[in-house]
Amino acid sequence: MEIVLEIAPQKATHLKKRLAVLEQYFRDGSLLLSARDGEKPAQFILHSKDSFPWLAFFKKLRVFWWASSHQAIPYAFRLQKRVPEELLAELDLLSEPELLDALAALRANKYFPPLPKSPF
Incomplete structure (x- = not known):
């Protein structure tokens, strides 16, 4: 899937x-x-200025995190440690810019692997 x-x-x-x-x-x-x-x-x-459905992506991503189905998750969003359920519930309420900031904060706190440099 x-x-x-x-x-x-x-x-x-x-x-x-x-x-x-x-x-x-x-x-x-x-x-x-x-x-x-x-x-x-x-x-x-x-590119970062282009339109990407971050909110829809997060809702689907959250289901895969919950099911521990890591094969379907892009490497950049595979959890390195478990995100507390309370925090996940709060993330559901965020706007797109707030969600992107929250995901960046999670990455900074090593919940996700580091991002590779773009070859483009």
């Missing part, structure tokens, strides 16, 4: 709605995605 997300039409998706899986998240905020809709290109990159 994979975390398949609906990516909004934008320049990186050739102005088409895409279904994709997050493959890699990089230090500069760019994302490498693999399409799951049969369209080309099969892989595409979103």
Whole structure:
């Protein structure tokens, strides 16, 4: 099972709605995605200024954390230690910018592995 997300039409998706899986998240905020809709290109990159459905991603990610199904979780978000349930409940209530800040804080506190440098 994979975390398949609906990516909004934008320049990186050739102005088409895409279904994709997050493959890699990089230090500069760019994302490498693999399409799951049969369209080309099969892989595409979103930069930090592009639109990514972080709230939808987090809701699905949380289910995989709870189920301890690590194979479907992108490496950048595989837990290195368990996040307290109370904190997870609070994360559900955050706006997208607040959620991104909270995920960065969790990464800084070694809940996630360090992000690789972007090759792009």
